[in-house]
Amino acid sequence: MEITAGALMEIRITPADVGKRVSVRRVEGPSEGSPMFTDTVGVLTSWTDGVLVITRKSGEIVRIPESSLVAGKVVPAAPARRRGPAASFEELAPVMARAWQPLESERLGGWTLRAAAGFTRRANSVLPLGDPGIPLDEALARVTSWYAERGLPPYVQTATGALGTQEVLCAELTERGWEREVSADVRIAALAPVADVDADVSDVVLARECDEEWLGLYGRTGGGAASGTAARVLAAGPSVWFASVPGRAIGRLVVDGRWAGFAAVEVAPEARRQGLATAVMAALARKALDERASAAWLQVEADNAGALALYDGLGFAVHHAYHHFRGRAAG
Known part of the structure; x- marks a missing residue:
C-alpha cells in the first residue's frame, strides 16, 4: 500500500500480519478544516472484508474500516515495566491453573474443560492453552454441550497482553456472540x-x-x-x-x-x-x-x-x- 497522508504516515501492515502486535492510525473525519486521527495499539486479530479487528490489552475489541487507515506498523511487545521476575505466559498459565483446580476436567486437544459445581468461574471454564484439534465452531458446540450436561453455563477463560493466539480467540469469541463478563489483571x-x-x-x-x-x-x-x-x-x-x-x-x-x-x-x-x-x-x-x-x-x-x-x-x-x-x- 502506498503513503496516504504525508511522508511520515505509511501503512506497513497487511493481512499477513494477523496475530502480531500493531499500532495503527485512522482518520475519523474533518474537525474545523483538519482531519481527526485516532491511534490504536493491540494485536491484529483479523483482517477480512475490508475491516481490521484489533484486540487491546484490556480485552476491548476495536473494528477499523480499512478505508480509514492512514498509518500502520508492526510494533514490538510492550516493554516490561514490572519489577518482578521475567515470565512468559506459557510458563505462568499452567502454574495458575494448578493453583485453582476443578473437581473434574476433560481434555479437548489443547483445551481443558473444567467444572466444580459452579464454584468460581476459574474452576468452571475452559482453559484454552493450545489448539482444540477441531474447528472452532465445533469445539465451542462441544463446550456448550459439556457444561449443559452439568447444569452450568459455558465459559471460556482467555488472556490479553501481547499473547498472540489468546487475543485472536478473544476476537473470535466476540464475533460469535460470546459476552465478556469478568476481567482481571495477573500481577x-x-x-x-x-x-x-x-x-x-x-x-x-x-x-x-x-x-x-x-x-x-x-x-x-x-x-x-x-x-x-x-x-x-x-x-x-x-x-x-x-x-x-x-x-x-x-x-x-x-x-x-x-x-x-x-x-x-x-x-x-x-x-x-x-x-x-x-x-x-x-x-x-x-x-x-x-x-x-x-x-x-x-x-x-x-x-x-x-x-x-x-x-x-x-x-x-x-x-x-x-x-x-x-x-x-x-x-
Whole structure:
C-alpha cells in the first residue's frame, strides 16, 4: 500500500500480519478544516472484508474500516515495566491453573474443560492453552454441550497482553456472540520483598486446611453443600497453605516450583486499615521462601481499589489480563 497522508504516515501492515502486535492510525473525519486521527495499539486479530479487528490489552475489541487507515506498523511487545521476575505466559498459565483446580476436567486437544459445581468461574471454564484439534465452531458446540450436561453455563477463560493466539480467540469469541463478563489483571513480583515487608505476623496462623471460620470469612461459598465444594477446590494444589488472623483476616498460598500464588486475601470490614492484609501476605511469603519459591503472582480485578493499593505497595505489577467469556447455554 502506498503513503496516504504525508511522508511520515505509511501503512506497513497487511493481512499477513494477523496475530502480531500493531499500532495503527485512522482518520475519523474533518474537525474545523483538519482531519481527526485516532491511534490504536493491540494485536491484529483479523483482517477480512475490508475491516481490521484489533484486540487491546484490556480485552476491548476495536473494528477499523480499512478505508480509514492512514498509518500502520508492526510494533514490538510492550516493554516490561514490572519489577518482578521475567515470565512468559506459557510458563505462568499452567502454574495458575494448578493453583485453582476443578473437581473434574476433560481434555479437548489443547483445551481443558473444567467444572466444580459452579464454584468460581476459574474452576468452571475452559482453559484454552493450545489448539482444540477441531474447528472452532465445533469445539465451542462441544463446550456448550459439556457444561449443559452439568447444569452450568459455558465459559471460556482467555488472556490479553501481547499473547498472540489468546487475543485472536478473544476476537473470535466476540464475533460469535460470546459476552465478556469478568476481567482481571495477573500481577507478578519478586517474592523476597513481600516477605521482608515490615509487618507484625505474630497473630497469623498457618494451616494446611481451611476450617469453617476461614470459609465464613472468605464469603464466596454460599454455605451448605457449596462450602464442601469450595473447600475441595481451595485445598487442591502442589503445596497449599491457609493463613488466618482468627475472625479478622485470611489468605491462601500455593507454592509451585519457583512460584508462590496468593489468593483469597480478605479482611473483615470491622478490622480493615489495621495492616492485617499486609501481615497475612508477609507470613505466607515467608513460608513460600522456606519452600524455595522466589517469585510471586496473584489475580485482582481492576476495580478493587483497596487490593490494588496493597499490591502496588508490595511491588506487584501487571503481567497480563484474563477474561471470562460466556456463551449461550444449550437449549
